[in-house]
Amino acid sequence: MPGQLRISAGQYSDRGRKAVNQDFHGVCIPKEPLLTAKGVAVALADGISSSDVSQVASEAAVAGFLEDYFSTSETWSVKKSAQCVLMATNSWLYSQSRQSQHRYDQNKGYVCTLSAVVIKSTTAHIMHVGDSRVYRLRGEQLQQLTEDHRHWIASDKSYLSRALGARQQLEMDYAAFPVEPDDVFVLATDGVYAFASDAFVIDAIRTHDPEAAARAIVDEALHQGSDDNLTVQVIRVEQLPSPDANETYRQLTELPFPPILAARTVFDGYEIIREVHATSRSHIYLARDAESNTRVIIKAPSIDLRADPAYLERFLLEEWIARRINSTHVLKPCLQTRKRHYFYIVNEYIDGQTLKQWMIDHPQPDVETVRGIVEQIARGLQAFHRLEMLHQDLRPENIMIDTTGTVKIIDFGATQVAGLMEITTPLERPGILGTAQYTAPEYFLGESGTPRADMFSLAVIAYQMLSGKLPYGAQVAKARTRAAQRKLTYRSVLDDEREIPAWLDETLRKALHPNPYKRYAELSEFLFDLRHPNKEFISKTRSPLIDRNPVLFWKSIAGILAIIVAILMLK
Numbered sequence: 001m002p003g004q005l006r007i008s009a010g011q012y013s014d015r016g017r018k019a020v021n022q023d024f025h026g027v028c029i030p031k032e033p034l035l036t037a038k039g040v041a042v043a044l045a046d047g048i049s050s051s052d053v054s055q056v057a058s059e060a061a062v063a064g065f066l067e068d069y070f071s072t073s074e075t076w077s078v079k080k081s082a083q084c085v086l087m088a089t090n091s092w093l094y095s096q097s098r099q100s101q102h103r104y105d106q107n108k109g110y111v112c113t114l115s116a117v118v119i120k121s122t123t124a125h126i127m128h129v130g131d132s133r134v135y136r137l138r139g140e141q142l143q144q145l146t147e148d149h150r151h152w153i154a155s156d157k158s159y160l161s162r163a164l165g166a167r168q169q170l171e172m173d174y175a176a177f178p179v180e181p182d183d184v185f186v187l188a189t190d191g192v193y194a195f196a197s198d199a200f201v202i203d204a205i206r207t208h209d210p211e212a213a214a215r216a217i218v219d220e221a222l223h224q225g226s227d228d229n230l231t232v233q234v235i236r237v238e239q240l241p242s243p244d245a246n247e248t249y250r251q252l253t254e255l256p257f258p259p260i261l262a263a264r265t266v267f268d269g270y271e272i273i274r275e276v277h278a279t280s281r282s283h284i285y286l287a288r289d290a291e292s293n294t295r296v297i298i299k300a301p302s303i304d305l306r307a308d309p310a311y312l313e314r315f316l317l318e319e320w321i322a323r324r325i326n327s328t329h330v331l332k333p334c335l336q337t338r339k340r341h342y343f344y345i346v347n348e349y350i351d352g353q354t355l356k357q358w359m360i361d362h363p364q365p366d367v368e369t370v371r372g373i374v375e376q377i378a379r380g381l382q383a384f385h386r387l388e389m390l391h392q393d394l395r396p397e398n399i400m401i402d403t404t405g406t407v408k409i410i411d412f413g414a415t416q417v418a419g420l421m422e423i424t425t426p427l428e429r430p431g432i433l434g435t436a437q438y439t440a441p442e443y444f445l446g447e448s449g450t451p452r453a454d455m456f457s458l459a460v461i462a463y464q465m466l467s468g469k470l471p472y473g474a475q476v477a478k479a480r481t482r483a484a485q486r487k488l489t490y491r492s493v494l495d496d497e498r499e500i501p502a503w504l505d506e507t508l509r510k511a512l513h514p515n516p517y518k519r520y521a522e523l524s525e526f527l528f529d530l531r532h533p534n535k536e537f538i539s540k541t542r543s544p545l546i547d548r549n550p551v552l553f554w555k556s557i558a559g560i561l562a563i564i565v566a567i568l569m570l571k
Contacts, residue, residue, distance in 0.1 A: 004032075006239035007040055007119065010210025012218050013231040016191060022047025022112075023189055023231040024058035028066045033339050037074035038081075039120025041066055042235055046132045046189040048160065049228070050107040053100070057093050057110040061164050064089045065116055071323030073316040074340065075255060078118050078125040079174055084320070086114070086127060086164070086172055091418035092388045093165025111165045115146060115187050119179060122240050128173040130163045133193055136177065137184040137205055142198045145177065184210075185235040188217075191228030195221040210234040258300045258342040261285055268341055270298060281305065282315075286349065289334070295349040296334050300342070314413060319345040321412045324387060329380030331400075331410040350410070352402035359396060359465060367500060370465045371530050376407035377458055378523050384409075385451045385523070388418035392449060394457035395438045396464070416449065436477040437470055441488070441514045444480050452516040455523055459511035462530075466500060467493045471512045485514040504530065506537035 007029065015021035025044045029035070045061045047054030065085055072081035097109030113130020126134050131148040149162035162171055184205055196217050204216040211234075218230045258267065260283065265272040270287040276297065277284040285298045299318075305311045322333040334346040353361075355373070362369075377399060384391050393414035400408045438460045440453035463471045472488050479485045490512060493505050507529040513519050520526040529537075 004239070005035060005040065005119065005121070005241050006237075008210050008236045008238055009042070009233065010212065010214040011231070011233040012211070012214040014218050014222070014229070016222060016230050017227050018049070018229055020055060021229050022049070022051075022055040022058055023191075023229045024055070024062045024112075025187070025231050025233055026062050026066050027233065027235070028070065030070055033074075033336060034070055036241070036339075038070050038072075039078065039118050040235075041069050041116065041118050042185070042187060042233055043114065043116040044132055044187040044189065044231055044233055045115075045164070046113040046130065046191075046229070046231070048107065048111050048113075048163070051109060051111060053108075053110055054112055057096075057112040057165050060093065060110075061089055061112055061114050064092075065114070068320075068324055069118070072320050074336070075316065075343070078120055078123075079176075082116065082118065082125065082127045082174070083172065086129075087170050088388065088417050090164050090170040091168070094168050095388055095418065097165060109165065111160075111163045113149075113160070113189075114164045117185050117187065117235065119185075119235070119237065122179050124177045124179050124183075124185065126173070126175045126177065128175075129170065130160055132187065132189050135186040135188070135201075137186060137202060138180065138182075140202060142186070142202055145175065147173065149173075179237055179240065181237055181240055183237045185233075185237075187233040187235075189229060189231045191226045191230040192217060192221045192232050194228075195224040195226040205234060205236075210236055255340065255343040257303045257306050258283075258344055259303075261298075261300070266290075267298075268344075269338055270296065270346075272298075281311070291337065297347045297349050298344055299347065300344040315345075317415070317417070318412045321389065321415050321417065322347065325383050325389075327380055327383035328406065329376050329408050330383055331408055331412075347410075350400045350402050350408060352400050354397055355399040355401060355407070355461070356396035358401050359468075363468060364498065365465055367466070367504065370462060372405075373401070373407055373465065374458060374462045374530065375527055377409065377461070378527055380407070380409040381451075381454050381458065382523055384415070385454070390416045390449050390451065391454050391457075392416055392443075393435060393438075394454055394461065395435045396461060397435075399461075437474070439476070440516065441476050441479060441485050442516050444477060445482065445485070450516060451523065452519045452521075455511055455519060455526055456516070458523075459508055459526070463493055463508050463512065466498065466508075467495070471508070476514075479514070488514050501533070503533045503537040507534065 009027045011025055011027065013021060013023050013025055023046050028041045030038065043062045043065045045058035047058045068085040069081055072084060093110040097111070100109060113132045115132040115134050116127040117134055118125040126145055128134065128146040129149060131150045133148070134145045136143050136145055149160060151159055151161040164170070186201065200220050201217055204213040208216055214232045214234045217232045221230050261267055261272045263272055263274050269290050271290060273286045273288060275283065276286050281302050283300045283302065287296055287298050289296050301312065301315050319333055322331060332348045334348060381391060391409065393411065398409060398411040400410050402408070438457045440449065440456035442453060443449060460471060469491070471490055475488055479488055490509050493508055494500055494502060507526070511519055511526050
């Protein structure tokens with residue numbers, strides 16, 4: 001198609017003389033409008049031979065990059081999008097290593113190299129960590145564009161000085177190069193470039209199509225004695241966008257804010273049905289997508305905040321976070337299928353009500369109903385936690401129940417993504433992004449959160465559904481020292497009006513402990529105890545014998561007295 005970026009790609013991978021192939025690779029050429037907005041992405045990862053799980057790291061790194069990069073906002077630069085994705089991936093890999101049996105030996109953990117190329121407009125953006133390489137063939141010159149992150153101790157001994165997942169913080173190389181028609185980019189692991197000569201690579205690319213060239217280069221490296229996994233990708237630029245398309249790229253970063261929208265307004269291919277909610281921070285509309293004839297929710301930022309970069313940053317992160325999570329119990333974004341002329345995000349429409357309204361309509365739900373709702377919310381939270389994300393603002397207003405009874409988490413404005421420092425910057429309240437009544441006590445001490453903080457918020461919601469009250473009243477937000485938090489007194493959820501098992505009260509007490517290390521270690525443990533009486537709690541809450549069996553109690557007392565009398569008479 002004239003005026004559009006077009007490439008041809010070939011790739012080939014072989015385990016070589018090793019038992020397992022720890023390399024992973026991929027190419028993603030999206031359709032419009034993503035092709036114009038985000039470009040073409042290529043990625044290659046090489047596992048480290050000392051690790052038995054490095055191939056898992058390689059696959060997660062490449063698959064995550066190719067999927068998550070295209071989920072970032074079109075208004076972000078390539079560099080920002082790639083950094084965001086790779087920092088999150090690095091943090092996830094590092095956490096997996098820390099949870100494994102080899103947590104103190106990075107050489108046996110979830111570690112890999114990564115080289116990625118994004119070709120957008122007339123520029124190639126290179127992201128790199130480790131010792132896989134990116135080359136550019138222009139004319140007859142094969143130029144290495146990346147620097148190996150390998151430190152040599154001796155002529156035959158070396159180690160990777162940088163790798164994905166090796167450390168908590170990622171240090172990534174980034175570079176941008178102009179692209180010309182017929183440029184060829186080559187990505188290769190050390191099992192290839194250490195054995196196939198530059199001359200052979202150039203000849204193979206000039207003689208064959210990209211797919212055949214990739215296979216020929218791998219075969220040559222094997223023939224020359226390569227003893228490692230071998231992977232190579234060959235990307236030829238067939239056509240670059242026209243100047244008019246280039247102008248479109250620049251305009252994407254300068255999208256205007258939408259005006260206030262009224263019912264029946266046609267807006268970017270959506271017909272506005274009505275305004276659902278409006279605050280000083282955003283406007284939310286129910287709309288109909290004219291293309292698919294489905295209802296959607298449009299969220300537009302408040303025009304008063306257009307000069308606030310921190311707000312805009314978090315607004316865009318909401319969309320990216322939603323695109324990363326695939327769960328029945330988390331709000332889904334709508335994929336953008338046409339050019340966007342304004343700054344907004346589009347999500348699925350949920351036909352239902354908020355949990356807050358549901359609690360008003362059902363002031364005394366039975367225990368089983370509460371369990372069902374809590375379990376669905378927890379499954380949504382687990383989807384966040386699997387990706388090293390904390391929700392941080394779980395409350396009834398941020399939870400929807402649709403007409404089928406399915407529960408969904410709908411707001412990600414306070415979500416923290418591990419590895420991304422910029423989203424920890426608060427917008428309104430220093431240090432506190434959630435709502436005070438549902439926020440875990442550790443946040444009020446200035447501590448960073450963990451999944452146990454989200455568990456606390458979920459337990460508050462469970463407690464509130466059962467009692468209509470809060471477990472500590474309004475005292476948590478006032479307790480800003482450890483001494484004050486030690487004085488917090490849990491109010492039992494039990495009362496004379498509700499049939500609630502005593503052991504269930506103890507389950508909530510543990511999940512709501514002010515000290516996060518005295519709560520459940522995992523959400524799954526909390527959910528299990530909500531349904532299965534914990535033996536520890538049963539013995540703790542077991543009522544006295546006089547309450548359980550008064551007749552047996554008094555018979556026992558009488559028997560004991562009779563024995564005492566008999567002993568006294570013998571004396």
